[in-house]
Amino acid sequence: MIEIAETLPIIDISLMKDDSQRDKIADEIEKACREFGFFYISGHGISQDLIQRLEDLSKKFFALKEEIKMKWRMELAEKAWRGYFIVGGEYTSDLPDAKQGLYLGSELDDDHEMVKNNTPIHGKNLLPSDQEEKEYDIEGFRKTIFEYMDQVTLLGHSVMELIALSLKLPRNYFNEKYTKDPLILFRIFNYPSFKGEETNNYKWGVGEHSDYGLLTLLYQDKVGGLQVRAKNGWIEAPPIPGTFVCNIGDMLERLTRGNYRSTPHRVRLNTSGETRISFPLFFDPHFNSLPTAIEGLQDVENQDDSATRWDHVNLHNNTTYTYGEYLLGKIGKVFPDLKKKVL
Numbered sequence: 001m002i003e004i005a006e007t008l009p010i011i012d013i014s015l016m017k018d019d020s021q022r023d024k025i026a027d028e029i030e031k032a033c034r035e036f037g038f039f040y041i042s043g044h045g046i047s048q049d050l051i052q053r054l055e056d057l058s059k060k061f062f063a064l065k066e067e068i069k070m071k072w073r074m075e076l077a078e079k080a081w082r083g084y085f086i087v088g089g090e091y092t093s094d095l096p097d098a099k100q101g102l103y104l105g106s107e108l109d110d111d112h113e114m115v116k117n118n119t120p121i122h123g124k125n126l127l128p129s130d131q132e133e134k135e136y137d138i139e140g141f142r143k144t145i146f147e148y149m150d151q152v153t154l155l156g157h158s159v160m161e162l163i164a165l166s167l168k169l170p171r172n173y174f175n176e177k178y179t180k181d182p183l184i185l186f187r188i189f190n191y192p193s194f195k196g197e198e199t200n201n202y203k204w205g206v207g208e209h210s211d212y213g214l215l216t217l218l219y220q221d222k223v224g225g226l227q228v229r230a231k232n233g234w235i236e237a238p239p240i241p242g243t244f245v246c247n248i249g250d251m252l253e254r255l256t257r258g259n260y261r262s263t264p265h266r267v268r269l270n271t272s273g274e275t276r277i278s279f280p281l282f283f284d285p286h287f288n289s290l291p292t293a294i295e296g297l298q299d300v301e302n303q304d305d306s307a308t309r310w311d312h313v314n315l316h317n318n319t320t321y322t323y324g325e326y327l328l329g330k331i332g333k334v335f336p337d338l339k340k341k342v343l
């Protein structure tokens, strides 16, 4: 008998504005969320040209000398938690990841209420200035990043509408309660290839984990390496041109009482011979919101799966906490040194 490998569904959302098609798309989302917690989105309307510009400029940025990139190192942004980190600088499940990256988020001025209140992970981005963009031949980097974040945030709102409909909730359910002003965190990751080289004992590009918020929207280049823990074992989430990979985060699992799971995933150590680049955008509840289970949804079997979860957290306890409290507990672990210095 031939074994057919499981593959993640691809959902075309181009007709979601069409009243006769929307429910069908929401049904596909429901199936994908219950089966995998992971799916591809096509027909998203984000221009390939914008994505390509971001990819090209990001590759140029990471190709700069280490001492240049250190001009924008995360320590300098302090509480805002933005900027550059070196290969091995971020930890997942207590092991350093074989990647470097740029941490980014919504651009907030000093007079923004959350910044005035000294709220962690809110503030300005730490990026090359216009002058530095010229000097290092990455003109347009900042502008392209902001344009991309805006566009993918809009896509996040659309996918959350479809997720609400897939749960038979009013279409604006999440918007009203959590994402009128979503917390947007964006990262650009660069996974150098260790082909034929010392790996410095790195095991993974990113170790097994789940994402913290509601929804992650990821664009990846053609190299591949993302793997997803499906019910019957690990499967690949290879790059598919013209798509974004979407996955459910911990808070959506909590809200849906485990009907939709925050699926663990990881990234293989890159030994392809080419550098890999990926762009996860985290579409999350407002920092001060209180994520609470949705009334009327059935509890599921094995709702508390903390015994087998990567971090042993029970997402379904009755403790009340803000999303910010949950998030800070998590990111403190991935940058332990930075946490000591700035939180």
Ligand SMILES: O=C(O)CCC(=O)C(=O)O
Binding pocket: 187, 189, 206, 211, 218, 220, 226, 265, 266, 267, 278, 279, 280
């Ligand atoms: O780089 C990737 O493909 C995935 C990264 C990831 O899982 C994350 O940043 O949470």
Ligand SMILES: [Fe+2]
Binding pocket: 209, 210, 211, 216, 265
């Ligand atoms: Fe992730």
